[in-house]
Amino acid sequence: MANLNVAVVGTGAVGQTMLKVLEERNFPVGRLKVLATSRSAGKKVTFKGEEYRVEETTPESFAGVNVALFAGGEASKIFGRAAVAAGAVVIDNSNNFRMDPEVPLVVPEVNPQDVRWHKGLIANPNCSTIQMVVALKPLYDAAGIKRVVVSTYQAVSGAGQEAIDELRKQSQQVLEGREVSGRVFPWQIAFNCLPHIDIFLENGYSKEEMKMVNETKKIMGDNDIRVTATTVRVPVFNGHSEAINVETREKLTASQARELLSRAPGVVVVDDLDNKAYPLAIQADGRDEVFVGRIREDFSIANGLNLWVVADNLRKGAATNAVQIAELLLQEGLL
Amino acid sequence: MANLNVAVVGTGAVGQTMLKVLEERNFPVGRLKVLATSRSAGKKVTFKGEEYRVEETTPESFAGVNVALFAGGEASKIFGRAAVAAGAVVIDNSNNFRMDPEVPLVVPEVNPQDVRWHKGLIANPNCSTIQMVVALKPLYDAAGIKRVVVSTYQAVSGAGQEAIDELRKQSQQVLEGREVSGRVFPWQIAFNCLPHIDIFLENGYSKEEMKMVNETKKIMGDNDIRVTATTVRVPVFNGHSEAINVETREKLTASQARELLSRAPGVVVVDDLDNKAYPLAIQADGRDEVFVGRIREDFSIANGLNLWVVADNLRKGAATNAVQIAELLLQEGLL
Numbered sequence: 001m002a003n004l005n006v007a008v009v010g011t012g013a014v015g016q017t018m019l020k021v022l023e024e025r026n027f028p029v030g031r032l033k034v035l036a037t038s039r040s041a042g043k044k045v046t047f048k049g050e051e052y053r054v055e056e057t058t059p060e061s062f063a064g065v066n067v068a069l070f071a072g073g074e075a076s077k078i079f080g081r082a083a084v085a086a087g088a089v090v091i092d093n094s095n096n097f098r099m100d101p102e103v104p105l106v107v108p109e110v111n112p113q114d115v116r117w118h119k120g121l122i123a124n125p126n127c128s129t130i131q132m133v134v135a136l137k138p139l140y141d142a143a144g145i146k147r148v149v150v151s152t153y154q155a156v157s158g159a160g161q162e163a164i165d166e167l168r169k170q171s172q173q174v175l176e177g178r179e180v181s182g183r184v185f186p187w188q189i190a191f192n193c194l195p196h197i198d199i200f201l202e203n204g205y206s207k208e209e210m211k212m213v214n215e216t217k218k219i220m221g222d223n224d225i226r227v228t229a230t231t232v233r234v235p236v237f238n239g240h241s242e243a244i245n246v247e248t249r250e251k252l253t254a255s256q257a258r259e260l261l262s263r264a265p266g267v268v269v270v271d272d273l274d275n276k277a278y279p280l281a282i283q284a285d286g287r288d289e290v291f292v293g294r295i296r297e298d299f300s301i302a303n304g305l306n307l308w309v310v311a312d313n314l315r316k317g318a319a320t321n322a323v324q325i326a327e328l329l330l331q332e333g334l335l
Numbered sequence: 336m337a338n339l340n341v342a343v344v345g346t347g348a349v350g351q352t353m354l355k356v357l358e359e360r361n362f363p364v365g366r367l368k369v370l371a372t373s374r375s376a377g378k379k380v381t382f383k384g385e386e387y388r389v390e391e392t393t394p395e396s397f398a399g400v401n402v403a404l405f406a407g408g409e410a411s412k413i414f415g416r417a418a419v420a421a422g423a424v425v426i427d428n429s430n431n432f433r434m435d436p437e438v439p440l441v442v443p444e445v446n447p448q449d450v451r452w453h454k455g456l457i458a459n460p461n462c463s464t465i466q467m468v469v470a471l472k473p474l475y476d477a478a479g480i481k482r483v484v485v486s487t488y489q490a491v492s493g494a495g496q497e498a499i500d501e502l503r504k505q506s507q508q509v510l511e512g513r514e515v516s517g518r519v520f521p522w523q524i525a526f527n528c529l530p531h532i533d534i535f536l537e538n539g540y541s542k543e544e545m546k547m548v549n550e551t552k553k554i555m556g557d558n559d560i561r562v563t564a565t566t567v568r569v570p571v572f573n574g575h576s577e578a579i580n581v582e583t584r585e586k587l588t589a590s591q592a593r594e595l596l597s598r599a600p601g602v603v604v605v606d607d608l609d610n611k612a613y614p615l616a617i618q619a620d621g622r623d624e625v626f627v628g629r630i631r632e633d634f635s636i637a638n639g640l641n642l643w644v645v646a647d648n649l650r651k652g653a654a655t656n657a658v659q660i661a662e663l664l665l666q667e668g669l670l
Binding site: 147148149151153167168171172175186187188191192193194195196200203204205213226227228230232234235236237241243245254273274276278279280281282293294295296297298299300301304306308 | 482483484486488502503506507510521522523526527528529530531535538539540548561562563565567569570571572576578580589608609611613614615616617628629630631632633634635636639641643
């Protein structure tokens with residue numbers, strides 16, 4: 001297999017994890033470019049033991065690039081089309097194109113077929129959506145899904161390196177009885193829960209909540225799946241947890257659901273209550289899989305299930321999923 | 336009004352908060368006894384500026400006591416009946432008698448009438464149930480409730496003073512990069528979420544989850560209310576948060592629900608997204624009310640609402656509710 005020229009755009013928490021995952025999974029990288037804003041240009045990053053100088057992104061940066069992974073933010077809005085015009089396939093982790101009907105929104109375990117109709121740009125879903133749909137897909141295939149009620153417990157790493165630093169600093173301030181200061185989160189995140197991720201919209205939902213509602217339908221290819229979400233930031237460094245209530249169309253027992261999930265790609269079932277085994281953010285940290293546990297029937301409706309779903313939001317929720325899309329393109333002969 | 340002889344049984348986080356709340360609310364305390372196990376006997380506590388020596392609880396401790404507040408644990412199982420036999424009215428914060436059909440389970444804002452049929456013992460509900468039913472009651476009265484899906488974000492103070500100490504110690508260990516040790520929680524609670532509160536039952540639910548299911552029906556006096564719960568411990572010192580999804584029998588708009596809640600006893604609506612105002616655990620800490628915000632229609636069903644409900648679990652979830660029951664008994668001439 002020929003090596004590919006790869007660009008990673010962004011050097012924050014997600015961009016750095018993209019480099020790590022490309023290396024770990026031994027993606028066939030030929031020439032590597034690490035691109036960022038002028039603020040980060042000149043910084044050094046390491047990939048496979050070699051140092052790379054971060055370059056400032058320009059429309060010309062993408063000449064000869066086969067695949068460009070955009071970590072997030074505004075970069076893909078500014079340079080995404082130029083990268084495509086230069087011949088690169090763009091895999092974009094930002095929210096800029098996810099709901100664009102011309103852009104596939106892909107989780108390889110769920111809708112790999114959607115990479116086939118890409119027009120140069122493929123979107124990576126929101127972190128909290130990715131881990132949910134990976135867990136829902138085997139249940140959907142077996143029994144259909146009518147409705148999902150999800151509450152999230154999201155780590156600060158989803159808001160970037162500065163948010164990680166802020167949780168650390170504020171925690172120390174609280175423990176020392178000092179006044180708490182912050183600028184990333186609207187309120188103190190240390191030893192507190194914030195029901196506020198991304199901006200609020202006219203309908204009373206946060207943008208993060210509506211991402212879970214809308215992206216789920218697009219990825220699953222089913223506009224009849226009804227989703228309602230409450231997304232909450234919790235004082236965890238890395239690893240999102242989710243309490244997911246699912247109403248299936250046909251009955252699934254807890255043990256049927258456990259069996260389906262244990263055979264599902266990308267899923268690890270951790271569900272042994274006698275041994276206090278259930279998914280935990282600190283154990284999912286650094287892992288590429290989606291962990292599912294607390295699988296139990298919801299006795300309040302005829303066809304209900306409750307699940308506890310945890311994943312590393314920087315990996316499966318962002319970098320790993322993006323690299324998996326690139327691998328899928330390779331397999332399909334689309335790169 | 337004549338002063339009453341009061342016993343507080345327990346000197347942990349809840350027992351100490353009971354003393355504080357009795358003092359703050361100026362409950363007409365005549366003689367005060369502070370009772371505990373032999374381990375705590377001899378300790379000193381302060382009430383209205385006076386020192387009290389903690390006495391070991393015996394069946395004889397309750398002679399002449401009018402009202403005995405049991406903070407939790409096994410004490411009411413051992414001494415509750417003796418206290419009643421001695422003529423005291425027992426208000427019990429433990430789980431020992433809550434579902435006993437001979438024992439009223441009371442939240443004064445919700446079912447004050449139930450104190451009237453007490454036979455000497457009145458149970459205080461579980462902390463996570465109390466704040467939920469206070470928020471649900473005005474919606475129930477206006478539109479009926481078919482089903483509730485709740486996910487909790489529960490503070491460590493609910494597990495007692497040792498749990499508070501453990502979160503503090505583990506947080507420090509993580510920040511200093513040291514190995515984390517613990518003995519109160521089954522896994523590290525610092526910078527992590529544990530979907531495990533109380534023991535697990537045969538049906539796959541935790542006892543805490545089933546308390547929310549069963550106590551809600553009893554307090555609301557409606558066995559047709561269907562509830563499913565996922566209860567989760569989060570690294571917050573004090574103040575439980577809850578994401579509550581409600582299906583009402585008749586339609587309520589978000590603004591109707593907001594209006595009903597803003598007039599409800601014991602409720603404070605904090606719901607101004609433009610000013611990033613929503614309930615927060617760190618702001619509910621030390622307060623007696625239940626805070627409700629993020630009130631929005633759930634578009635996934637015809638009659639759905641989502642709420643974010645926060646309260647001080649040691650106060651409204653335990654001590655304040657117990658003292659309010661005593662106040663109610665006084666008002667009703669039942670003490």
